[in-house]
Amino acid sequence: MMVLKTPNRVMGIIFFLLSIAYLLYAFNIPQFNLTVPVDSDLFPKVLGFMLLVLSFALFFEKDRTEKATVSLKEDQGRPQTDQKITESDQKSTDSTDEGVYQAQQKNHIDHDANNESISRWQQPYMQVICTVLFTVLYIALFERLGFILSTGIFLFGTTYFFGYRRHLINLAVALSVSLIFYFVLTKALNIYLPQGPLTI
Amino acid sequence: METLDSLFYGFSVALQWENLIFVFIGVLAGTIIGMLPGLGPVSAIAIMIPITFGMNPASALILMAGVYYGAIFGGSTSSILLNAPGVAGTVATSFDGYPLAKRGQAGKALAIAAYSSFVGGTVSIFGLMLIAPLLAKFAVSFGPAEYFALMVLGLTAVVSLSDKSLVKGLIAAVVGVMISIIGIDLQTGTLRYTFGVSQLYEGIEFLIVALGIFALAEVFVMLVNGGQKQNQHHIGSLKLNKREVKEMGPPVIRSSVLGFFTGVLPGAGATIASFLGYSVEKRIAKDGDTFGKGNVKGVAAPEAANNAACSGSFVPLLTLGVPGSGTTAVLLGALLIMGVSPGPLMFQDRPDVFWGVIASMYIGNIFLLLLNLPLIPLFAKILEIPRAMLLSLIIVFCMIGVYGLSFSLFDLGLLLGFGLLGFGMRMYGFPAAPLILALILGDIMEKSMRQALQISQGDWMVFIHKPISVTLLGLALLSLFIPVINKMIKRKQKANIEMKA
Numbered sequence: 001m002m003v004l005k006t007p008n009r010v011m012g013i014i015f016f017l018l019s020i021a022y023l024l025y026a027f028n029i030p031q032f033n034l035t036v037p038v039d040s041d042l043f044p045k046v047l048g049f050m051l052l053v054l055s056f057a058l059f060f061e062k063d064r065t066e067k068a069t070v071s072l073k074e075d076q077g078r079p080q081t082d083q084k085i086t087e088s089d090q091k092s093t094d095s096t097d098e099g100v101y102q103a104q105q106k107n108h109i110d111h112d113a114n115n116e117s118i119s120r121w122q123q124p125y126m127q128v129i130c131t132v133l134f135t136v137l138y139i140a141l142f143e144r145l146g147f148i149l150s151t152g153i154f155l156f157g158t159t160y161f162f163g164y165r166r167h168l169i170n171l172a173v174a175l176s177v178s179l180i181f182y183f184v185l186t187k188a189l190n191i192y193l194p195q196g197p198l199t200i
Numbered sequence: 201m202e203t204l205d206s207l208f209y210g211f212s213v214a215l216q217w218e219n220l221i222f223v224f225i226g227v228l229a230g231t232i233i234g235m236l237p238g239l240g241p242v243s244a245i246a247i248m249i250p251i252t253f254g255m256n257p258a259s260a261l262i263l264m265a266g267v268y269y270g271a272i273f274g275g276s277t278s279s280i281l282l283n284a285p286g287v288a289g290t291v292a293t294s295f296d297g298y299p300l301a302k303r304g305q306a307g308k309a310l311a312i313a314a315y316s317s318f319v320g321g322t323v324s325i326f327g328l329m330l331i332a333p334l335l336a337k338f339a340v341s342f343g344p345a346e347y348f349a350l351m352v353l354g355l356t357a358v359v360s361l362s363d364k365s366l367v368k369g370l371i372a373a374v375v376g377v378m379i380s381i382i383g384i385d386l387q388t389g390t391l392r393y394t395f396g397v398s399q400l401y402e403g404i405e406f407l408i409v410a411l412g413i414f415a416l417a418e419v420f421v422m423l424v425n426g427g428q429k430q431n432q433h434h435i436g437s438l439k440l441n442k443r444e445v446k447e448m449g450p451p452v453i454r455s456s457v458l459g460f461f462t463g464v465l466p467g468a469g470a471t472i473a474s475f476l477g478y479s480v481e482k483r484i485a486k487d488g489d490t491f492g493k494g495n496v497k498g499v500a501a502p503e504a505a506n507n508a509a510c511s512g513s514f515v516p517l518l519t520l521g522v523p524g525s526g527t528t529a530v531l532l533g534a535l536l537i538m539g540v541s542p543g544p545l546m547f548q549d550r551p552d553v554f555w556g557v558i559a560s561m562y563i564g565n566i567f568l569l570l571l572n573l574p575l576i577p578l579f580a581k582i583l584e585i586p587r588a589m590l591l592s593l594i595i596v597f598c599m600i601g602v603y604g605l606s607f608s609l610f611d612l613g614l615l616l617g618f619g620l621l622g623f624g625m626r627m628y629g630f631p632a633a634p635l636i637l638a639l640i641l642g643d644i645m646e647k648s649m650r651q652a653l654q655i656s657q658g659d660w661m662v663f664i665h666k667p668i669s670v671t672l673l674g675l676a677l678l679s680l681f682i683p684v685i686n687k688m689i690k691r692k693q694k695a696n697i698e699m700k701a
Contacts, residue, residue, distance in 0.1 A: 007628055015371060022378065025393060032388040038650045038658075040390040043381060051374050057367045124424040128623070131423060132616065135595060139612045142603070151599075155592050162423075162588030173589060181600060191253065191604045 012059025019055055023048035127162070134158055146196015151178035203329060210555030214563055219262050219556065222255075223564045226263040228571065230270020231277075232582060236590065237284040241271035241510075241527045242636070243415035247597045249407055249534050250604040257540040258553045262560040264531050269321055269510045269561070272470055273568050274579075276313040276503055281306055281580055289470030289506040292478040296491060296498030303494055307437050307576065312444075312496055313503045314572045316452045320504030321565040323453070324460035324511040328518075329558050331464070336519040336547040344651035345662050347522075349672035351641045351648070354522050355634065356676040357467025362631040366683045372630045376638025377645070379404055386643075387650060399610045406533040406639050408611055411598040412618025413625070413632050419591050420623040444496050451481045451497045452504040459505030463512020466524035467679070470506040470513075477505030511561060518542050518554055522641070526633030529640045536640075537605075 026044035138154045145153075155174035164170055185191045213219060226248070233244035244267050252260035275287030280297035293313060300309040342350070359369035382393045383403030394400040440448075455477035462473035481501040482491045491498045516524045521543030523529040535542055540553065547554050572579070602615045625632055656662035663669050 011628065029392060030390060032390060038653050040385040040388050040392060043646045043649075044378075044392065047374055047378050047381075051371065051378075054367055054371050054374065058371065061365060061367050127423045128420045131420065131591075131595075132620065135599075135616050136613075138595075138599070139609055139616065142599070142612065143609060151596055155596060158592040158595065159586075159588045162591055164586050164588035170589070177593065177596070181596075185250075185600070185604065189251065189253065191250065192607060193600075193603070 006063045008061050008063050009059050012055050012057075012061075015051060015055035015058060019048050019051035022051065130161065131158065134161070143194040144196065147193040148178045148182050149196055151181070203333065206333075206551065206555050207329065207559060209551065210557075210559030213258055213552050213556030214262065214559035219259055219560060220563070222259050222263040223266045223560045224567055226266020227270035227273070227564045227567050230267035230272075231274035231568065231571065231579070233267070234271030234274030234287050235277045235579060235582060236585075237278050237282065239415065239418060239594070240275070240287045241268050241289075242410060242530050243418065243594075244268070244271045245527065245530050245534065246407060246410040246415060247601055249537070250601045252534065252538070253604065255538075257535065257538050257550065258556040260538055261531075261535060261540075261553055261557050264534055265514065265557055265561060266564045268527060268531065269507060269564065270568060272506050272510045273314075273317050273321075273572065276317065276499075277310060277576070277579055278583060280309045280313065280499070281583060287470075289474050289509070290502070291471065292474040292502035293499055293506075295478065295502075296493070296495050299492070299494035300496075300499065305494070308440060308444075308496070309499050310576050311440055311573065312448065312499045314569055314576075315440075316448065316455075316500040316503040317507040318565050318569045319452050320456040320459055320507035321511055321568075322562065323456035323504075324463065324508035325558060325561045325565070327457075327460045328511050328515055328561075332515050332519045332554075332558075333547070335515060336544045339520050339544040340548075342520075342544070342668070343666070344648040344655065345666050345669045346672065348645060348648040348652055349663060349669040349676070350520060350522050351645045353672045353676040353679070354466040354516075354524055355638055355641060356679045357465070358525065358637050359467075359631075359634045360679045360682045361467040361472060362633060364629050364631045366680065368628075368630045369634050372625065372632070373634040373638040376635035377642035379409065379635075380639045380642025381646060387647070399608065403643075404614065405537075405602075405605060405611065406530075406636070407537070407605055408602050408615050409618050409639055410530050410533065410636055411601050412615045413622030413636065415594055416598045416615065416619030417622025417626055417632075419594050420619065421626050422587070422591060424627075448496060448500045451477075451485075451501045454484075455481065455501040455504040456508040459508030460512040462505070463509030464515045464524075466516060466522070468509070469525040469527065470509040473509035473512075474502035474506040477501040507565075514557070514561075518557070519544060519547060521546070523637060526636050529633075529637040533640050 023045065026041055026048050029039075029041040029044065031041075032039050134154065134157065138150055141150045144150075152174045155177060156170055159170050159174070160167070182193055186193055214223070229248060230241070230244050233239050233247065234241060245264055248264065248267050252263060255263070271287055272289050275285055275290035276293045276297065279285040279290040279294035280301050283294050283298040283301075285291045285294055297309045297313065300306065355373050359373055360366065362369050378393075380403070382400055384390070384394075384401050385392055391401065458477055458480065459470075459473040462468045462476060463470070478491075478498060478501050481497050485491065485495075485497055487495065513523075513525055513528050516522050517528045517532060519542075521532070521541055523532045532542065540546065540550065542553075598615060598619075599612060602611050605611070622632060624630075625635070652662050653660070663673060
């Protein structure tokens, strides 16, 4: 697997496959029944072709050791943390759960080597995966439990999970935030939020 | 005279009590959100969008603009106190701001930042007021071909000026356009890339993508990076002495002008402006060697420049309807949701929006100054909010924003998907700004291209025959070579240094 040595190569291949799939769809876009100079399929074809070319370019591009950035870019910025993402992290190929998971596995080993006191749940990638799962749950229960309950539980739960240990304050914040939001949005801004079993 | 009359009209809009409240809310929310490390103006605006539902366009834009320059204003606080810039545009501020804070003069640095931001903001609103009407008159003659070329230029400029790889920037832009054309093709009614999912017929709402790729992705990035607890420094006195005020004057004015023009250019935003301002002053200054060790000019210059650039970036947005940066793209998206499309026509048809916003910016900047000076110690407390709680709150903000827009759980799922996409992009060095810009411009680009070809009866030469369009396209091509040329220059310099050695 020498070809897959660098993340850019892996991503190049992924984008190559994506562009092929995209183009296949583009060539199947039905024709409009009147003659127009540009039909619906032209733009997608051009885009797909561009992505195809770019995926080759990415495949052959040298990897720079990217740094994770802490602050959001407005337009662009300089990386601001010194935390380099190591090769092993970079091996994960995409932003799907699976990719993150593989990276987490590798990370797991790195971390254990460095710091055995970190519990399994506090590994960065584990935290990301759990956060994603919590959010999925939150979405699933959002309408069923109603806004106040689901948001309150979610806020309290995730804050606790991220390591905040002052439960009373946590509870107070979770409750007040979900209640204040509910009333401001529904009463002042007339935005509908699901009530759930609570009838206020 | 005409401008003055219009400005008075603008103030009559901006001084309505509700708009005063909106400006106040905007700058306050912007300051607070911008201050939090990691949440920049894009997230700030995206989070505030749901609040603008049902507002009239002038008020909504007044609020949004306030959030934008408020965020740039607030970003300097965490740059100085924590050395963790809240906004990319304030990175340069930390070079000298943080050393000042370490010496116990944080208050001084914060005060300098506030004054400089105020001057930078105000000077450039003046510029905006003078230049925008001229540009709008000029842009009235733009046809679809010119618009298409202009948008191509906007996109390539944003790609080429991001300091990440050019190829990755272009991929981000192409993917952005791909997302934008999902749904029913408005010209022919053909379904594209909907895969039979009815929720996709209307296309993907840009707010979902903006919140996902910026705010939600930021949560994941913060989780992976882990938070280092930083020690805050004692703030100390906010007073400046006469010598310092004198010293600051010229750099602030210079950087304001420089920042304004940088902001007007497509692709260059507050970040580039602040670095430019910083490096220019460092070159000019007699005591340039003390830059980076806590020189007041090193705080004043970037702060004046980034706020000036922020107001400057409203020039292309308001007069052409083409955003030149990720942040203004999100602003444009917010306006489009409300059914307002900025451009030369809006300038004629909705002077209340145009002049109201300009007048409100003057007011907003004064508010920021009044807010920031006495409240600096209080704002510094916000930085102590526990990270765990902040992360949870950001997720909930994103969810509410999306749900309030569409009331659909499907969209919440999409939001999570885009959050993960944004996380992946951040981890592998794909810039987010081109994607969001392309997402907003994609539809309009395709529409202009088709209209242009409709007019020319399918003759592709239409883009080349028109002088303005061909110039813009030429510039777009040129901008893609900037990174390449830069690399060559750097290599040459390196070679020269090695030769000397």
